[in-house]
Amino acid sequence: MPSRTNGVGVQVEETKICVVMVGLPARGKSFIAQKAQRYLQWLSIRAQVFNVGNYRRNDAPHPTADFFDMNNEEGERKRRVAAESAIADMLAWFRSGGVVGILDATNSTKERRKWVMDTCSSNGIEVLFVESKCDDEDLIMANIRDVKTTSPDYRGQDPEQAASDFRNRIKMYEKVYQTIDEGNGEDEYTYLKLMDVSKQVIINRIQDYLQSRIVYYLMNLHIRPRSIWLSRHGESLYNLDGRIGGDALISSRGEAYARKLPELVRQSVGDDRPLTVWTSTLKRTIATARFLPSHYNQLQWKALDELDSGVCDGLTYQEIKDRYPEDFAARDEDKYNYRYRGGESYRDVVIRLEPVIMELERSEDILIVTHQAVLRCIYAYFMKKDQAKSPWMNVPLHTLIKLTPRAYGTEEERYEAKIPAVSTWRGKGSTAKHENPTPESL
């Protein structure tokens, strides 16, 4: 049993949490697990999903429903072995510095949960159970169709037959399923129970801030269809000079992009539904958004302002290299963590963007007009880009990006305005004013 209750003396840095998913198949467990991993990784909290199904598939790649019958000893043994290997790998991963491990499996019985709990506790790891409970038949069916018929378990099979087999598999689980409940002697556990798509929620014994943050994030998730549009500001006068930072106005080509943007957006949205527009507080994004329809709600966020380059603000890369050669080299060495003197790092930008991401998860259709570094960070969140790579990503000017979140990832579409602009992409070590992006930066 965890002895450290409600955070006495616990520091986030010292905390290790195992998020244990609980629930019948087709309840969106994997969706929740993936989202949580992406969110935490983006915040530089080391997180990793351990999917027991993937381990089981090594042994039983295409099982039929009766494999999951609790009376099938062979099936039961193989599934137990899969769970044990997943947990063993997870513990090894915790020892190597992992912070939040997410165990994605049904964990549908009290015994199984107790075993997970005891294993984690004896290794000094806190456990947060996250149960998704849903009895809405339509929703379950939609989930079965969308996700499971594309599951590796049913690869190459007839979708109808796969769905029917999968429903039988769920029935096998239903026979033994026990929901997390204080009546089950599980009152001392830390858990989040989401019932009927978060219509009812139980939160039990949150132990520290990081757990509350995960819980809050999961409560903000929704599955209504929506998209997010991202654009940089139109080409600025500083872009033309190859200078960074500043609060310059947009060039005449940037102005042309601003005028083209409403049409580009309409083309991408496909109908007249209004978007909410978020800009930074800098002149170039506000100017870029100013021709959008007046019935769009527009908001300025300070948190969307460009990465603050401190003493280097307003300089060209050549000037930075001349004046601060060590800084120039240090930044290229570790661009994500390098903090400009008196300014910010990419890591700092991500921290200040967190409320923006929380709002984004909660909201529906949003258009964000912002800056290169900020856009890289937001893009990295949705597209799960690696921290070492995302600061080097090419985000061309005068291009509208549409992101549509789906169960297992995010779809991307790009719309080019076909208005010429300089490239602001820069390769490692380069001080060129403008250069063409290399293929791997795309």
Place this chain on the structure above:
Amino acid sequence: MDTLLTAEIAANAPRYRRKSSTFIDGIHDVTADQDMAPAQLYSTMSGRLFHSGRIAIVMVGPPARGKTHICVSMARYLQWLGVKTRIFHLGDYRRATIGPEGTVPEDYFFPNASPSSIILRQKILKKCREDIYAWLNHENGQVAIYDAVNPTASGRRSLAKEFANHDVQTLFIESYVDDERILRENARNVKISSPDFAGMDPDKAAELYLKRIEMRIPMFETMNEKELNYIKMINAGAKFFYNNVSFNYLSHRIVFYLTNLHIKSRTTFFARAGTTAEGEDSYKSDGPLCEEGRAYAEKMAETLFKHREQEHAEKVEKGDHAPLRPLSVWTSTRLRTVQTADYIKDKGFTVRQRSQMSQINPGACEKMPERLIRQLYPDEVEKHELDPYHHRYPRAESYHDLAVRLEPIILELEREQNDLLIIAHESVLRVLYAYLMHCSTMDIPFLKFPRDEIIEIIPAAYQNEAKRIHIPGLDPRVLVSSPGFFNGTPSAASLSSMLATGTPTGNLSGHVTPNVDGLSSPPDTSVERPPEKVINTAKDMVADKVDDED
């Protein structure tokens, strides 16, 4: 509109906050101005956030369940976020109606009360509800927190229906406690200061008090109404049950906040960072501490250690044998604050660096003499003087930006159970202080935290209190006030002299060099400082407000 309430508060609160004071918690003040709140993300024409409409948060639970603490904390957080929130304690209305001489009828809370008690009850409810509607309909209020027992399911259903008829959404928050230890602790902490229990053994008094509640409120039904939106907070946050019929931004936010709230008492200390060598004190250079700065760090730490030990010894003397609470230390990632904590770190305390706590970014005007700023940006200066909290100089952060950035810190601050020392730049202390003491946005840029004082904030159910601890024997060079213009505004004193003469006077630039006459900027005597010793402790101040069955 709210004359009754205002008059009532003025009459009942022993030390109602003076308008000029920032050292008494202003959480119960009725705001007169239309300012945006410290961390409000957007403003709208109506003054309400666009996320949600008007909301009544209705508290549910018998006395001694910590309802007042929850109401006050929640109001603090919501107002900080820019949600116009006001608390309506039904008890205030009962006292105002019955008068200081009158007594509450024995059967007041009984389901089968006598007709006269029912009429009295309805009269009181009507007054309170009229004020709630006035707040929501005519004063641009967005959230009304209705603090009452609301014991029956039928009563709650009709309340929700009535609010719905007025186009107001209802969210119930029940504080449900079945842990005897928590009940007794709550009863001991606030209730037994009532004269009824004078001279009694605290445990006995608590028990008697709880029995009395049970007798007076014989019927209480815990929430189980499927069709209502409610949060049930069980045993002071050990567990939450959340029935979310209609999706709502604010209720999620509230749950998040409540999961971090606890009811244990702990203290927050604020201290400034030490000084750097001249020329390295700018935002961008992020210089290390100079020798005086290091000496300051040591003296500050020793003063704090001594103070904590003294306080603890006093408690032990009074019979409270709880061990000294552990101390956590937070700094920003700026070199000066980190180095100021080094001495404490060497003593074995845990120090955490928080990048969100970096000082306000001064932007383009850093180290510019005021004259030059006025020359270069005359329009900006004008705007700044009109709204020093929200205005942002070119490339700078406003206090508002800083407050938004500090929000995660606020939540961790609520969660922290150890005593906490925050070492940060004055601008950060201003904003955090404003959250804990609920200051007006107009005051925040002008709050002063001289280096020779550690500020101690002691939380209490009804309101927080602030104290200052003097750090003796400091080098006068570390005492010069945080230099001016880019930090916010010129100090109030220099502003008024400016208005008088029409030209800026004094040294308001980023440099802390001595004035022409050889004096360093004198400590500003016009600023208000918190009282050295708080005579009315929070408990005494509010005894008459919480000792009865609200």
